[in-house]
Amino acid sequence: MSVFETSVQVFLGPVAQYLKDDSVTEIMINGPKQIFIERAGQVEMVEAKFEDEQALMAAVRNISQYVGRPISEEAPFLDARLPDGSRIHAVVPPVAKNGTTVCIRKFSKNKLELKDLISRGALTPDAARFIDVCLYLKKNIIVSGGTGSGKTTILNILASRCQPEQRIVVLEDSSELRIHNKHVVYFEGRPANEYGKGTVTLRDLVKSSLRLRPDRVIVGEVRGGEALDLISSMNTGHSGSMGTVHSNNPKECLTRLETLALMTDSEVPVQAVRAQVSSAIQVVLQLSRLQDGSRKVTHISECLGMDLQGNYQTNDIYLFEQWGRDKDGKVLGILNPTGNLPSFMREIEVNQLPFPKEMFHKKQNPPGSQNQAA
Ligand SMILES: Nc1ncnc2c1ncn2[C@@H]1O[C@H](COP(=O)(O)OP(=O)(O)OP(=O)(O)O)[C@@H](O)[C@H]1O
Ligand SMILES: [Mg+2]
Structure with missing residues (x-):
């Protein structure tokens, strides 16, 4: 010891x-x-x-x-x-x-894997396959959720499911991610020492990471000005990047990224930041800790850019539908496709990914049926 x-x-x-x-x-x-x-x-x-x-x-x-x-x-x-x-x-x-x-x-020795999240009803196998499709197509994904909702856990799982030949550069303020993939390099920022020197911020790390030939940049928790560097890097050819953001729904997640990006001292106008956020982020995976203490994926939404008024537009592809609670208070419901196709359906088809249009049809489940995981 x-x-x-x-x-x-x-x-x-x-x-x-x-x-x-x-x-x-x-x-x-x-x-x-x-x-x-x-x-x-x-x-x-x-x-x-x-x-x-x-x-x-x-x-x-x-x-x-x-x-x-x-x-x-x-x-x-x-x-x-x-x-x-x-x-x-x-x-x-x-x-x-x-x-x-x-x-x-607590560090969990038995790291949760995708199959554990499915067996706990945090998402369905179909939704998990759709997430794999997004990963394969190197969409930029933000995992959004409240504190303790399972963001880091799911980010770890996503990164571990990326193609093994890709080089993943991980940037964190406090090192948490343990990605099971072949080619991963980790960086950790640090606060000032007792003499007020030596600070390394996530902004510094994002800038440095772009010279490290990343196939994917992963920022454990985006909570400051690094949002600006991350979205610029996503917009300049570094697709497949990922991170987590504290927010309660996909639209709020985009607004939050915008606010964080504006926290920098560089004087980028709001409209420019908004345009960058809306073109950088492609998929938001929203998590919530529900009333019964369970953690679930509640939205898988696509970001479609801005409408004419300059508001973020999102397309919900999966939404958690709650039917009620069982006698022990356990939340009953399912992460159901909404029936909306992703805008990148054509990309799914031309890449011959085994995820046909029918998979996006809304499933009708009788209220009161079991927490459906299968
Ligand atoms: N789907 C799940 N089912 C049960 N437990 C889960 C699930 N997802 C995560 N957990 C557990 O919940 C706790 C919080 O998870 P995690 O650290 O991923 O949350 P977080 O959203 O990143 O939190 P923070 O906001 O504090 O960074 C951990 O102990 C983790 O093992
Ligand atoms: Mg976390």
């Missing part, structure tokens, strides 16, 4: 049992005396407590020292990975009003 592993076990002692427990997916520490965990999509409060704020703060400082990312009142945020790969984000007082606040997204 490494010194870092031992020290994590000691300092994070009060939550060590949850760190070890594979059924726990998230640990949320709201100051020393209140801890919640997530298991099977359900959040529950647990008895565990830290002795006091000093003990919790010591744990966070210890991790920050090991990973070489300083945390202090002046720089109160920490993004890091624990030795087992779990993602940790911490915020210290006075910004954190409850006391030091920590969220640990």
Whole structure:
């Protein structure tokens, strides 16, 4: 066991049992005396407590020292990975009003695969095949969703399903993706050191990636000005690029990308950014965490550019239809084709991909039938 592993076990002692427990997916520490965990999509409060704020703060400082990312009142945020790969984000007082606040997204040893998502009803086999078609045709895909909705998980799966001969360049603020493909290179940005130097932003990484001969550029989480560089790169021949964005529906996802792109200091007019977003993004995969805690694909939509008023136009190809809930509260429904054909139907046909037009016909399922995965 490494010194870092031992020290994590000691300092994070009060939550060590949850760190070890594979059924726990998230640990949320709201100051020393209140801890919640997530298991099977359900959040529950647990008895565990830290002795006091000093003990919790010591744990966070210890991790920050090991990973070489300083945390202090002046720089109160920490993004890091624990030795087992779990993602940790911490915020210290006075910004954190409850006391030091920590969220640990557990690294899952049994990485979810496409077949697991299908068996959990997150999408149907047909929708999965359509996604494969989009990947094969190198569409630029954004995975959109709320926090914890499964964006990174699905992005990881998508990237792992790309053609093995393609070179994938992965850019992240905090390294999370573990792509199962032959030719993958990873880059991680970093915050300033204690002297305020050495920052490497995702914008820097996107620019650098374009000289690294990527077949596909993947940005783990687009949440700042790198949106501008990513959409410009998508528009200048780097098709097949992907990323995740926090947003609640496909149209909002496009608006969000626009807002993020405008956060840069380069003075690109709004109309120009909007035009770039609408031509860069081709498919949005929308995820949601539903009322029963399950994570599902709720939309697979195509971005069709702008209408005459300058609004984004989207074409929903699959939509999740909820019929109700079963006696245990489980959401019943299906990710159904809407009947709309993708604008690239011809491309599907000329490439002789086994996805005929009939696959897009809406399926009529009686309300109340089981969560259909097959
Ligand atoms: N379809 C699914 N069914 C069940 N669990 C899932 C599903 N998709 C993801 N998960 C689990 O949900 C948790 C959150 O997933 P993930 O990290 O992919 O979400 P995210 O949207 O990227 O979150 P964030 O917004 O915090 O980056 C993980 O523990 C993951 O294993
Ligand atoms: Mg994520």
